[in-house]
Amino acid sequence: MSSDWELIGRTGLSFFGKMAASISHEIKNVLAIINENAGLLEDITLMAEKGTPVDPDRLKTQAVRIKNQVRRADGIVRNMNKFAHSVDESLVSVDLAELSELLAALSGRFAYTRGVTLESASVGSSATIRTNPFLLENLIWLCLDFAMDMSGSGKTVGIIVEKTEVGGRIRFTQLEALGEPPTDKFPGEVEKALLAALKAQITKDVDSGELVLTVSKNMEH
Template sequence: MGHHWRIIGETGFRFFGKMSASISHDIKNVLAIINENAGLLEDITLMEAKGIPVDPERIKTIAGKIKRQIQRADKIVKNMNRFAHSVDETLGNIDLGELLALVAALSERSASMRCVTLRPEPLSGPVIMRGNPFLLENLVWRCLDFAMDRAGERKIIGLVAEKVEKGVQIRFTGLAGLSEGSRTAFPAEREKALFALLKADFKADEVAGELVVTVPAEGG
């Protein structure tokens, strides 16, 4: 168990660092766009000061772009806040649908770089389990990172949460190339440590093109 926790600690730091870097990159992009549009507004005020006619619609368009970026930044910061607070409790109730949506949002940049779309599927009702939120987020990310490199022709990966007899299940759909050869590297040591601590099971369904993770309702 001590060996598992050593691996988990190292993996957790890497995960937290990667997500933090991605978030800061997104915020930097938002600020760059706002700064660019602020510069355009400054140019317009200089034109107006020189008596050059100003198109109100142009100002409205620029203001709209700034407003959209502020809304985008607000969403990014809210996700960052939720992610940061996931380390507050080692055991708590987890809304699996919300957790999948959060990890998908945090992974958007990584998905975009691979031309992949992440699509958390809507649920008919809440899927709740008890466990360590941060460890489960880490496990979902590790599975998602593997899945994104094996996205099928449509390049859309679905994230499905559902209740099953043994607890709860997470399915990563829309995959291809889940042959024996591609599975040899996954799950590797880091993933195996997470599976062990969460008491989770893993299955790659090549026919359905899915990764399936099953976690007991009390997932450690």
């Protein structure tokens, strides 16, 4: 059992670092765009100082672009803050849909580089579970990472959250390549350790192209 927790710990650090690096990359991209637009505003100002008429619409366009990037950065930082605080407590009540949406947002850049579209949805009433949020985030990411590899030619992964009698479940849908190798290698050693710790289970429905993560209402019981 101790070896499982060592494995979970190593994987958790790797997961945290991977997400932190992706978030910082996104913030750098936003800053680069803001800097580019600020440079254009500076050029317009220099032209005005030399007597060139200033087009108000052009100024407005640059201002809107900067405001949009500031809004984008605010969303990135909010998600980063939620993710960072997920390690604060080892057992809390969480909304499974909100946690799933957070992971989808954090995984957006990884999906984009693979040409995959993520489509999130919740069905029925919200599923509130008592669990370790960071460990569950890690497990959701591993499932999502695998699902993106299995998206096939459709390049779309549906993420559907549902409440169940035992807690909640996340269905990763539209996995066209789910029946192809190496699907037999998932879940692997890391996923199995997390599943045991969280009292969760993974099932695969090859015919419907779905990977289902079912999570217990309370990981203590």
